[in-house]
Each structure stands twice: as structure tokens, then as C-alpha cells.
Amino acid sequence: MAIDYAVFEQAKDYALHITDNNSERVASASKYRQMYELDSPIQSNIEGVGAHVKFVADPSPRVRTQGAKLLLTATEMMFSIPHEDNAAEADMIDNLEEAAKTIWWRSGLANGAPLEEDMVLSALLFDEVHVQVNKTADMLKHFEEGVEAQKKINKDYEPAPAIKERIERLSKSTPYLCEVVNVEAGYPEWDALGLRRYFSKRTVTRGYLLDMYGLACDDPHEEVVLCDLWDLEWRHIWIEEQEDEPIVQEKHGLPFIPIVCYLVEGSRNIWRDPDKQRQPFLYTMQKAGLWDLNTIWLSSMATNVKTFGLIANFIYQGDGSPRYESTGVMAVHSVGPDESLAPMEMPINGKAVQDMYGLTDELTTQATIYPQSLGAPGGSGDPYSKTALLHQAGRLPLVTIQRQVANCAAEAMWLALRWMRHEPEQYAARGKTQAVEIDAGQIPEFLVVEAALEIDLPQDQLQMMNVAGQSRQLMGDAWTIENVVNEAQPKQVIMQRTAEEVFQFNKQMYFQRMQQQAQMEIQQAQMQQQMMAQQAQMEMQGGPPMSPEEEAALAQAEGGAPMMPEPDRPPVPGVMG
Numbered sequence: 001m002a003i004d005y006a007v008f009e010q011a012k013d014y015a016l017h018i019t020d021n022n023s024e025r026v027a028s029a030s031k032y033r034q035m036y037e038l039d040s041p042i043q044s045n046i047e048g049v050g051a052h053v054k055f056v057a058d059p060s061p062r063v064r065t066q067g068a069k070l071l072l073t074a075t076e077m078m079f080s081i082p083h084e085d086n087a088a089e090a091d092m093i094d095n096l097e098e099a100a101k102t103i104w105w106r107s108g109l110a111n112g113a114p115l116e117e118d119m120v121l122s123a124l125l126f127d128e129v130h131v132q133v134n135k136t137a138d139m140l141k142h143f144e145e146g147v148e149a150q151k152k153i154n155k156d157y158e159p160a161p162a163i164k165e166r167i168e169r170l171s172k173s174t175p176y177l178c179e180v181v182n183v184e185a186g187y188p189e190w191d192a193l194g195l196r197r198y199f200s201k202r203t204v205t206r207g208y209l210l211d212m213y214g215l216a217c218d219d220p221h222e223e224v225v226l227c228d229l230w231d232l233e234w235r236h237i238w239i240e241e242q243e244d245e246p247i248v249q250e251k252h253g254l255p256f257i258p259i260v261c262y263l264v265e266g267s268r269n270i271w272r273d274p275d276k277q278r279q280p281f282l283y284t285m286q287k288a289g290l291w292d293l294n295t296i297w298l299s300s301m302a303t304n305v306k307t308f309g310l311i312a313n314f315i316y317q318g319d320g321s322p323r324y325e326s327t328g329v330m331a332v333h334s335v336g337p338d339e340s341l342a343p344m345e346m347p348i349n350g351k352a353v354q355d356m357y358g359l360t361d362e363l364t365t366q367a368t369i370y371p372q373s374l375g376a377p378g379g380s381g382d383p384y385s386k387t388a389l390l391h392q393a394g395r396l397p398l399v400t401i402q403r404q405v406a407n408c409a410a411e412a413m414w415l416a417l418r419w420m421r422h423e424p425e426q427y428a429a430r431g432k433t434q435a436v437e438i439d440a441g442q443i444p445e446f447l448v449v450e451a452a453l454e455i456d457l458p459q460d461q462l463q464m465m466n467v468a469g470q471s472r473q474l475m476g477d478a479w480t481i482e483n484v485v486n487e488a489q490p491k492q493v494i495m496q497r498t499a500e501e502v503f504q505f506n507k508q509m510y511f512q513r514m515q516q517q518a519q520m521e522i523q524q525a526q527m528q529q530q531m532m533a534q535q536a537q538m539e540m541q542g543g544p545p546m547s548p549e550e551e552a553a554l555a556q557a558e559g560g561a562p563m564m565p566e567p568d569r570p571p572v573p574g575v576m577g
Helices: 005-021 023-036 043-047 060-072 090-111 115-126 136-153 161-173 206-213 283-287 290-309 351-367 384-393 396-422 458-475 477-483 490-540 548-558
Strands: 078-080 128-135 176-181 186-191 194-205 223-231 234-239 248-251 259-263 314-317 323-326 331-334 340-343 426-430 435-439 450-452
Touching: 005 023, 005 186, 005 194, 005 223, 005 234, 023 060, 023 115, 023 283, 043 290, 060 115, 060 290, 060 351, 060 396, 078 090, 078 396, 090 115, 090 176, 090 396, 090 426, 090 435, 090 490, 115 128, 115 176, 115 396, 128 136, 128 396, 136 161, 136 176, 136 206, 161 206, 161 426, 176 396, 186 259, 194 206, 194 259, 206 223, 259 396, 283 290, 283 351, 290 351, 396 450, 458 477, 477 490
Parallel strands: none
Antiparallel strands: 078 450, 128 176, 128 259, 186 194, 194 223, 223 234, 234 248, 314 340, 323 331, 426 435
């Protein structure tokens, strides 16, 4: 398709406008990144006081953010499609749930880590999560179109076969690929109906452009800025350093933009300024200056310990001077009769500094999360009930993050399934053990997808199983498995449990038969020994031979055919007998 340069110029103008409008938001996001990376902006000021100063950055922003992330990602993301909200049959629903789980798992493999880990970290640091849904067939198409465009310039151009093979293999494994976008590089624009434009600019290498779009390059390590703009009609991709012509310009033909953008704690309706709309996990700590204060107090105490605590200081009283002698093993100070030498007792860190650090550290706890919620032990005198309450209620600051990250993942999967329905064909996603076949023509028009990111610790799982045992009697197996155990596919769980019960029953019956057979063999052996003993005794006593009935009983005890007397046979004609 010929390039519409007028539309392309409008796209570039909008990109400049949206980036300028979000400059303060991006600057604030970099501050929260610095806090997580412990890159303090006051380090140079503290170290500039003198060489004796010991700088110590307060680690609480990273420790508490990382602890919250570990708590939120303790379990995998679970997807479910409620049956009561969809008109499709139950088997089709189970198939779609398995497809969503497989697409998410495949996306995590391509990402190098489960997507929920990046999503949770983005929500904690920036109060925002962006997930882009890519159709792998389109990725292959863009690569092939880029190669064809390069061949028009150089007919001998041919990228390495492995580059194309990677995309082809990915497209055979999953029809869609979800990608978490760094919100510092993403610029969404909403209206009353949702997302209407999305622009991103990311620093990539020329090698990345070769792999994704088949563009030839001299230096694969050279960095460039890749711009990508979606609206409700067009998609433009171009390089900022070469903005005279786009890499991709196409009418995508979708009734939506395949990108999901969620705010977590902030609000688009209450605040107009994009910077104020985001209020991350560390917002209070950063705006109140608590991190800088904690860093100052820690640096002050560390400097005092370094200056005074590591050097022996003494007080000498007298007119002369103490005499010092070292024997190699110990040091001896000699003083006169009117002289004295004693260690100098001085508080290394003043009470005021310690009190201020305790105050700001407590404020930091109130502004973020209680350490006990992340597994830290309580006080030595704290009762178990208080510790358990802190473990449970202390997670309340994470509830909104947990819910919004799950909603973002659910909408991303909803977009992928809606995309399938918009372009109906046979899709296949290959999971860990089996392939999932999807007939896109059967996907319901009004589809509801739910996702759950549970905060589960061992004690929570024990409590959940106790509740499930009671709920099973009242609500049944399927409802309990889906709503209490939070298993997305209760039908499969019930089938698997039934198969295990059948296996255990068959195994028990098999062992019972083996035991009965062994007992019968023991009894037969005992009977055989008794019969043989009786026969031997009778022969020794010269008694009458065994009757046919006794011989038959003996043969049966030995496991063979009964010994019956052979009847007289009439002579066969023509045979000499």
C-alpha cells in the first residue's frame, strides 16, 4: 500500500504533543525508579562534606517494594470464564480458559519471566500497567514485508534463516503474544469510552529492527528510538532518527486498540495533570522526603561510627605525657603517680539523631507496608493474635494493586480472544503437555474473562482447605473448587480426582486379589503336605492303597488334574493290542 504522508505527518505531530504533555509524569517516574535502584540524588551532597563521611542509602524503598512484589507473585496468574455469563457450551469455555492460560504462559517464556512479575513491579513503581497484545502472524508479515522492501534496494539482501525461523516457530506455538510495556516509554490517551490512542517510544538496537522488521544494518549494536503509534484506524511505526518514511503504515481494521492501560491507586477523573493521576506505592515516601531524611540519618550515624567508634580515644590527666610501649603481643601505657589514663566514654550517636531516624522509619512503615506482612518477625512480647493480624491486615495496601493487575491481565486475554473472533479461523496454542485447538467462529460475542492473582502463604492455603471442606458440603464440589480453591477449571479437577479415586480403587482390588491368591496357595500347600504325610504313613504301615477319590483330592491340592482310573478301552480293529 502506498504511504499516505499527510497522515504520517499528523502521526508525528501528535507524538510530539503527547510526549510534551507527559514530560512531568515521565520525570516523576524516573524518581521512583531511582528510589528502587537506591540511586540517591543527595549522595553527592553528603559525600561532598568531606572524605571522612560515610554515605549510606536508606534501603527501605527497595526492600519493601521487592517484598510486596514477592508477596503478590507468590502464585501464578489464573484465568477463568464464568459459565453463567457466557452462552457457549461448557466444553468450549474450558477450551478458551486453557487457551488463555497457554497464551499467557507462552508470553512469559518469550519474556524470560512470568508477565505478572513485570506487571506487579510496574504497578508498584509507577502506579500504572501497560500490556500490548501482538498477533504473531502479523509479526511474521511485518518481517517479510521489511525483507521485500530491503530487496528492492539491494536484490542480494537475505537475512539469516534463523531470524525468520524464530518468528515462524513462535507463530506456530501461540497465535498471540502479550508484552509488558515500560510505562516510562508509553503514552496513553483515554476518552469516556476507553483508550483512543497509544504512543510508545523505546530505545532499541539496529539488531532488534533486523530481527523484528527485517531491516538491514551495518552495526547491530547501534541504538535508535523506535516509535509506535496506534489509533482507532491507523498504526504507524518509524525510527526517530529516520522519520522521513515509516517502517509500517497500515489500517489495522480492528474495532479496538490491542493495548491495555490501567492506573492502580490514582485516578484519571479526579486529577487532570498526568503526573498527579499516578500515585505509586512509594508516592508518600518520596513526596514527604522520608527517603532523603532516612538516608541523612543513616549516613550521619555511619560517619560517627567510622570517625569515633573505630578509633580508641583516651583521657589523660597529668603534667607529663603517658609512655607507650609495644611488646608485639600487647601495648603498655605507663603513667606517673599523679597521672591517669582512662578510655574516653562518649556517645557515638546522639539521642536526637537516633530518635529522628526512629520517627522517620516509623513514618516510612505507615506510608508503605508493615514488615510483618512480608514475613518479618514481630516483637518478642507480641502475642500470636497480633502477629497473625499484621500478616493479614497488613496486606491491605496491596489489595488495589492485586485487583488492578489481575483486571489488566484479564482484559489483555479478552482482547486476544476478541481479536480471534474478529478474524475467525482455526487457531492453535501449544501448552506444556498438549495443544489447544480454537474455532474462533464459536467464540461468544459478549465474553467475560476473569483473572486472579492471589496472595497465598502456607498458612493461607491451610485455612483455605479447611474452608473448602466445609463449603463442599453446602455448595458442592464445582462451586467450591472454583470460588474457594480458586481453580479456574473445576471440571478438569473433578475429572482428575475421579480418575485418581478409580485408580486407587483398582489398586486396592488388585492387592486384595493378590492377597487372596497367596492365601489359597498357602492353604493348598498345607493340604498337599498333609495328604503326602498321610500317604507316606499308610505305606509304611502297609495299609490299603489310596482310593480314586483321595488321589483326586491330592491332585487338586497339587494344582494338577484329578487322577481318575482309566477305563478299559475296546480293541481298535486292525491294531495289534
